[in-house]
Amino acid sequence: MLAVAASVAAVDLSLKAWAQTGLPAGGFEAGPVDLRLAYNPGVAFSLAAGAPAAAVIAGTAVVTAALTALVWVSAPTATRLRLAAFAAVLGGAVANLTDRVGDGVVTDYLHSGWWPTFNLADTAIVIGAILLVLSSMGASRAAGKHEARR
Template structure:
């Protein structure tokens, strides 16, 4: 999981470095998603853009540390899908934190025209969070099936020849 998170962060940071160096302010039109350089001093949807950079960095670092601690604990017993989801969230969070630490802003480069400009780290975080929700939902459903199965096995056997199921006539 740590290697996957590091790979997500490395790919995003490389893309951000490329965007800062080679992507012009006018961008590149590609169709549904264009490449356009932008900077976000806040967090998702520019929330906190007016807050001091040190505060935004401190809050995002705290959240990233919490995600890392949760991922560390989940690594021992989590399934593949859950670990992949955590790697995506952690890798994206680390990449955005590292980018923000340099100058107080996050570099964005993916633009749709109908959604705020974003980056691969943002995509990894959202995809990972959705995958975590799906794995939690599937895990809850499997647990409920297991609980029903355990309850059925624990109940006394029923005699099918009797209408009441107790063997009396």
């Protein structure tokens, strides 16, 4: 799980470095999702964009540390689906925190035209969160079936 999380973070950070040096000024169209360089000083959907960078970094670090602790405690008994979810969320969180520490902003490079510009780490976090919900629903159903058999 940690290897997958590290891979998610490494790929995203590599893409961010490429976007900063390789994307043309106006970006370019790439189908349903264009490549366009943007910087987000806030958190999701630019919330707290006006807050001091140190406060956003500290808040992001606290959330990432809490997530890491949750994963550490939960991983030994987690299903494969839940482990995949943990890996995606943790990898995305670590990548965005690592990117933010450098200059107080997160580098975004994927733009759909109807959604705020985002990055692979954001995508991993959202997919991981969806997988966590699905794994929780599966666990709830399994527990309900177990109770019904009693």
